[in-house]
Amino acid sequence: MSSPISPAPATVPGPATGPATPVQRWLAQARFETMTILGHGEQLLVALVLPAMALVGLALSDVPDLGPGRRIDVATAGVLALAVVSTAFTGQAIATGFDRRYGVLRFLGASPLGRDGLILGKLGAVGVVITVQLVVLGGLAAVLGWRPEATGLVPALVTVALGAAAFLALGLLLAGTVRAEGVLALANLAWVLLLGLGVLLPTDRLPDAVQGLARLLPSGALGDGLRLALVEGHWPLAQWLVLLVWAGLAGAATVRWFRWSD
Amino acid sequence: MSAVEVIGLRRDVGAVRAVDDASWSAQSGAVTAVLGPNGAGKTTTMECLEGLQRPTAGVARVLGVDPWHAPAEHRARVGVMLQEGGLPVTTTARRLLHHISRLHAAPADIEALMARLGVDRVSGRSIRRLSGGERQRVALAAALVGRPDVAFLDEPTAGLDPHARLDVWDLIRETATAGAAVVVTTHSFEEAERLADHVVIMSSGRVVAEGSLDEVRAGDTLEERYFALTAGGRR
Structure with missing residues (x-):
């Protein structure tokens, strides 16, 4: 049999070689997912550009009313909450939904990475991207005059971690149960709705009829939690409880109903 | 022991019996071709062997292991090419292949592999644009x-031009010659x-012929035997 390309013995399979170590596999997946997010224009738009525009817009205008506290401080806490929602929920839901559509989840599930490694890799990538967001958006906010309460930095990081866990679980639940086009529509719709349900707008600024509901949503718990920590220096224990319940429920539902193929 | 063993395999997908009491095997160092009309159960059988679908009954065994419960050590010895590709479209071929190589302890030379398959020239392009x-x-x-010990390739030459198809056949043959x-x-x-x-021929979820090429042909051409064996088996 003729071949226009000369043989390359190095490409021919040899004896079994085995997998890389678990840590190497998970780090490789986290790196791959991180590079994919940071190299993808639409993901960057949602993760950094839109939150930065929201920050500048809120800092330079008087509307909407954000309530007591320095406006830039309240606005920054809300924008950091928005960044977490953008990456952990919207970005991951859409990316995972289309990976499921194209068979990527099945292919990687059959590779040495496996399903556990895939989830751990996503978790790592979300963590890295949120760290980048906190640095970039925090830097921009500092230029605009943001001065967070020093005693609130640790509880703020805990709030970010719990919020990321809850929203990642919700994002994966959506990605694993709805067709890709539906995921795209619902994730973007939810992103817009959540802006007004406690993410950018404090729940105490909402009409009485929706205040209670918003405080029980992960959006309200994340936004209010970050405002309590960064503006007032408090430990937002009630908001952590809400986020933990959402993370647990959404995580359990994802394990139960997530489908790896479309 | 055969590298791949399918014994009385059954797989129900909803109300449809996609694979029905199928039995066949594949040996190391050899190429096994599974033929059959659309809906014959080829891909479902492959996915049971890849650990992507759980058999309803019977045995699917690869390198002595149940693929559904296989650890990473087993999956590293098995190469999988899905019918729909399974490639993330927002990355490049080079980045994807380097990523997959990092999941293995001693992978093949990526650059040589891409050159061999003629995709080195487009390896920096987004997979979406290929x-x-x-x-x-x-x-x-x-x-x-x-560098797998077992490779499951679902329609590896579908859509390829004649030159590319020859390249792929050569590489598949060399892979088997090397022991896979x-x-x-x-x-x-x-x-x-x-x-x-x-050769294995499936029809309506069942194996209707299995053996060497000569055994399956039984004096006719493969095409003649195929149509004789699968008549009425199209879905």
Whole structure:
């Protein structure tokens, strides 16, 4: 049999070689997912550009009313909450939904990475991207005059971690149960709705009829939690409880109903 | 022990019996071609062997292991090329193949593999922008990066031009010659006759013929035997 390309013995399979170590596999997946997010224009738009525009817009205008506290401080806490929602929920839901559509989840599930490694890799990538967001958006906010309460930095990081866990679980639940086009529509719709349900707008600024509901949503718990920590220096224990319940429920539902193929 | 063993395999998908009491095997160092009409159960059987679907009954065993419960050590020895590709479209071929190579302890030379399959020239391009044939070859490269002991290739030459198809056949043959068990599903009689040491024909979820090429042909052409054996088996 003729071949226009000369043989390359190095490409021919040899004896079994085995997998890389678990840590190497998970780090490789986290790196791959991180590079994919940071190299993808639409993901960057949602993760950094839109939150930065929201920050500048809120800092330079008087509307909407954000309530007591320095406006830039309240606005920054809300924008950091928005960044977490953008990456952990919207970005991951859409990316995972289309990976499921194209068979990527099945292919990687059959590779040495496996399903556990895939989830751990996503978790790592979300963590890295949120760290980048906190640095970039925090830097921009500092230029605009943001001065967070020093005693609130640790509880703020805990709030970010719990919020990321809850929203990642919700994002994966959506990605694993709805067709890709539906995921795209619902994730973007939810992103817009959540802006007004406690993410950018404090729940105490909402009409009485929706205040209670918003405080029980992960959006309200994340936004209010970050405002309590960064503006007032408090430990937002009630908001952590809400986020933990959402993370647990959404995580359990994802394990139960997530489908790896479309 | 055969590298791949299918014994009384049954797989129900909803109300449909996709695979019905199928039994066949594949050996190391040989190419096994699985033929059959659309809906015959080829891909479902492959996915049971890849650990992507759980058999309803019977046995699917690869390298002595139940694929559904296989650990990473087993999956590293098995290369998989899915029918729909399974490639993330927002990355490049080079980045994807390097990523997959990092999942293995001693992977193949990525650059040589891409050159061999003729995708080195487009390796920096987004997979979304590759032609169907280029994607097929990237998917094949992804299946062989880990230098597998068993490779499951679902229609590896579908959509390829004649030159690319010859390259792929050469690489599949060399992979088997190097000791791997290669299982290929195909609709091409030419592919089966040029590549296969062992042939399995499925129809309506059942195995209707299995053996060497000569045994399955039984004095006729493969095409004649195929149509005789699968008449009425189209879904």
